[in-house]
Structure formats: C-alpha cells, structure tokens
Amino acid sequence: MDRPLLHIQPQSPEPIYRQIGDQIRRLAASGQLAPGTVLPSVRDIAATYAINPMTVSKAYSQLEAEGVLERLRGKGMAIAARPGQATGTERWHLIEPALEAVARQARELELEADAVLARLKQKLEGHTG
8 A cells, every 4th residue: 555544643632543443434434445455453553653552453343343344364354345335424424523623623713714624625635735
C-alpha cells in the first residue's frame, strides 16, 4: 500500500483503539478495504505506529464482534464478507459524529461558515493548506 493504512493521532482525546476501529469501519464501508482483505497483524500495526499491541487487539476484537472483521485461521484478521458496500446512509452515519464535532468547534472558535467549508473542501481534495 502506497499510503499508510491508518492515521493515528496520539494527541487526540479520542482513544487510539477507537481511532483504529473508526478508520477501518470507514475504509470497509467505502470499499477501499474489500471483503477478504487481510489486515496487518496486531504486532505489525503496533510496531508501525509505536502503540501498545493490546490497543490494536482491542480494536480488532471490537470490529470482529461487530462483524466488520473475521478471523482467518493462520492468516489473521480480514474484512468480513458482506452483501455489498455500505449504503450512502450508512456512510453518512459513520461520518456524522466528526461533522458535528467540526461544526461545534467552529462555532466555539467563531469561525465563518464559508471559511470552514472552504478549508474542508481543500482537505477533501487532498490539499494540506
């Protein structure tokens, strides 16, 4: 994979296991991680991102319990087979908490809505500015 699978933010108030779980859910829902895709091992993720293996294990276990991941004997964890990608409504459900957080923070900082939307558009288009 050319780009990193995950974007872990240790300084975030959101627990790392939740960051891992949310990102894998979104990647699976969008089809970027297709059913059957084998994920890196707990040890590999822990070493790559310098985090505790138990944190990764907790995220993987939670995703397995939800049916997002399945354990493949001798291979590790893979994206579970599902009858198709998530619907548009399901995808919006996954991003809604982040949108609410951005809106709340923008209001608290008294930022102009147009400026926030322009910055979001830049981020969506891959610009780092």
